[in-house]
Ligand SMILES: Nc1ncnc2c1ncn2[C@@H]1O[C@H](COP(=O)(O)OP(=O)(O)OP(=O)(O)O)[C@@H](O)[C@H]1O
C-alpha cells in the first residue's frame with residue numbers, strides 16, 4: 001500500500017506540504033526549546049555541581065532537648081523549669097568521622113570523599129570587615145571529589161599546605177578587598193584573635209555569590225583557627241554514577257544521625273524551576289502538534305470522502321478493509337515521520353547556530369548559550385510527532401476501512 | 414464449477430421492500446449469461462448478490478461451492494482478487510495512477526505486479542490502446558477508460574467476469590468495441606461472463622438470456 005499512499009500524497013501536494021510544515025514546525029520548536037532549556041539546565045547543574053558534591057554529609061546541630069534533660073537530671077519527677085534548657089549544646093561536627101571514612105572507602109559506588117571543616121569568618125582588611133565562609137580541605141582529597149582546580153584561575157590548590165595559613169579566594173572577593181595574590185589578610189573566627197592568611201590563588205566559578213564569599217584553606221589551619229583540632233563538619237562524596245545520589249543518600253541516612261543529602265536535595269528549590277520548564281515546553285509543543293494533528297485528520301478525512309469510489313473499487317478487486325486502513329494510516333505516518341525528521345534536523349541546525357552566538361553577558365564559561373543535544377530530546381520529539389500522526393490518521397483510516405463497496409458503486413451516477 | 418442461487422430474496426429498507434423476490438438460477442462454467450429488464454427491476458442487485466458484493470436476505474448463493482458469507486473477510490477478498498473481475502458503468506480508475514498501473518492494481522495486492530506486467534501490455538495491445546499505456550485516466554477517452562477498466566478486471570485471469578452496464582456511458586461505436594472484447598474474453602479464454610444490460614442487442618449476444626421483472630425471473634432461455 002506504500003506505493004498507493006505515496007501517490008495519494010503526491011496527488012495533493014499543497015495539502016501535503018502544509019501538513020508537513022505543521023509537523024516540522026512542531027518538532028522544530030520542540031527541539032530548539034528543549035535544547036535551550038535542557039542546555040540551561042545542564043549549565044546550571046554543572047555550576048551547582050562545581051560547589052555541591054554528589055552527596056554531602058554534614059553535621060547536625062546538637063539541639064538540647066528539654067524532656068531529655070529533665071529525665072537525665074531529675075528522673076521521673078515532675079519538674080517546672082523557670083528557664084528551660086535550650087539552645088545548641090556545642091558546635092555541630094561529625095561525631096565519628098572514622099566510621100564514615102571506613103564505610104566510604106569500602107563502598108564500590110564511591111569514587112572519592114573529602115572531609116572538610118567549614119566555618120563563618122570575618123575578614124578584616126584595611127578599615128573594613130567582610131563576612132566569608134572558610135572551607136578547610138585536604139587539597140588532594142578535595143580534588144578527587146570536585147574539580148576545584150578547573151576553576152582556579154591563579155595558583156594551585158595543592159599550594160594550600162598544612163600549617164602555612166594560606167587561602168585561595170574568589171576573584172570577586174579579591175577585587176572587593178582590593179588585594180593581590182601574595183597579600184596577607186586577617187581572618188578571625190569572631191571569637192578568637194585575628195590570624196594572618198596569605199592569598200596564594202584565586203578561583204572563579206561564574207557565580208557571583210560564591211566568587212565573593214567563599215575561601216579555601218587547609219583543613220588543619222581552619223581547625224586551628226576555630227580551636228577545634230581534629231573536628232570536621234562535612235564530608236563531600238563523589239559517586240561512580242551521580243544518578244544514584246538520591247538513592248544512596250537515603251540509604252546512608254538510615255544508619256546515621258548526621259545529615260546526608262544528595263546534590264538534588266541540596267538544590268531542591270533551585271531544581272524545581274526545571275520541572276516547571278518541562279511543563280511549559282511540553283505545553284507549547286503539544287499545542288503545535290495538536291494543530292498539526294488536526295491538519296492530518298482533516299486532510300485524510302477530505303481525501304477519503306473524495307476517494308470513496310476508489311476505495312470501493314479497491315475492495316471489489318480484493319483489497320481487504322485492513323489494507324484500506326493501512327493505506328491511509330501509512331499516509332499519516334509518512335507525514336508524521338518525514339515531518340518529524342525534517343523538523344528535528346532543522347531544529348538541530350538552529351541549535352548548533354545558537355550555541356555559537358555570544359550572549360555578551362558574564363555567565364562564566366565561554367559566554368555562549370549552553371545548548372543540550374541530549375538524545376532524549378530527539379527521541380521525545382520524534383515520538384511526539386509520530387504518535388500524534390498515528391492518532392490523527394487512525395480515525396479517518398478506520399472510517400475508510402468501513403466503507404462498503406456496494407453503497408458507493410450503486411450510489412454513483 | 415458454477416454459481417448457484419437458491420430461492421434468493423433481497424430486501425431493503427424499513428419496512429422491508431423485496432427487490433429480489435425469490436430467484437433460482439445457475440450459471441455454469443464458461444457460460445455467457447445476460448441479465449436484462451427495465452430500470453429498477455433488480456438487475457444490479459442480482460448481479461451484486463451473484464458476485465459476493467452483497468448478501469441475500471434469505472436463500473443461498475454458492476460460488477464454487479462456497480457461500481461467500483461464510484468466508485472470513487480476508488478469504489473473501491482473496492477470492493475476489495483471484496477469481497472475480499468487475500466492470501461497472503463507470504470505470505472507477507484511480508486518477509493518480511497511469512493506465513498500466515491501474516491495470517496492475519489487482520496484482521499489486523500480493524506484490525505480483527512485476528510478473529503480470531507483460532500480460533498487462535498484451536491486454537493493452539489486444540484492446541487496441543497500447544499507445545495509452547502510460548497515460549493518466551484523465552487523458553483517455555471514455556471508451557479507452559472503459560477498456561483499461563476491463564483490462565484491470567482481467568489481469569488476474571478471473572474465472573468470473575461481472576459487468577454491470579459496461580457500455581452504459583459509451584457511444585454505440587465504443588459500446589460495440591467493449592462488447593467485442595467481453596465476448597472474446599468469454600469465447601477465447603472461457604471466462605464465465607455475467608452481463609447486465611438493458612440493450613437487447615447486447616443481451617442477445619449471450620448464450621443465455623435472463624429477464625427480470627420486479628425482482629422475478631420471467632424468462633430464462635438459451636439462445637440458439
Ligand atoms: N441499498 C438500497 N436501499 C434501498 N433500495 C435499494 C437499494 N438498492 C437498490 N434499491 C432498490 O431496488 C430496486 C432495484 O435496483 P437495481 O439497482 O437493482 O435496479 P436495476 O435493474 O439495476 O436498475 P437500472 O437499470 O436503473 O440500473 C430499485 O427500486 C432500487 O431503488
Ligand SMILES: [Mg+2]
Nearest residue numbers: 456457458577
Ligand atoms: Mg443497475
